[in-house]
Amino acid sequence: MPARELQEQLNTLREQLDQNPPMTEAERDNLHDLMAQIQSQIELETKTQDSSLSDGVNLAVERFELEHPGIAGTLRNIVQTLGNIGI
Numbered sequence: 001m002p003a004r005e006l007q008e009q010l011n012t013l014r015e016q017l018d019q020n021p022p023m024t025e026a027e028r029d030n031l032h033d034l035m036a037q038i039q040s041q042i043e044l045e046t047k048t049q050d051s052s053l054s055d056g057v058n059l060a061v062e063r064f065e066l067e068h069p070g071i072a073g074t075l076r077n078i079v080q081t082l083g084n085i086g087i
Contacts, residue, residue, distance in 0.1 A: 001015050006045075054082050 013035060017028070057079050065072040 006038065007042055011033060013073070026058060057082065 013031075017031060025033075057075055061072050061075045061079065064075065
């Protein structure tokens with residue numbers, strides 16, 4: 001499941017819990033623990049995808065550098081932008 005979709009579902013779960021449905025404190029704690037685990041997985045998936053994206057663009061720069069310097073320059077700009085936005 002894509003991280004964005006999973007994040008949306010997690011946000012829905014948070015909204016439902018904010019409405020204070022009747023449940024025990026143990027049930028609520030259990031859900032909060034599970035939500036923390038899901039959030040950690042989302043962050044891991046996002047970081048993994050992001051680094052592979054940057055790595056892929058860097059490889060493309062190397063591949064196109066000699067024969068297509070214009071394309072390589074644009075790809076370098078993309079790598080820079082990804083780095084600037086934390087990817």
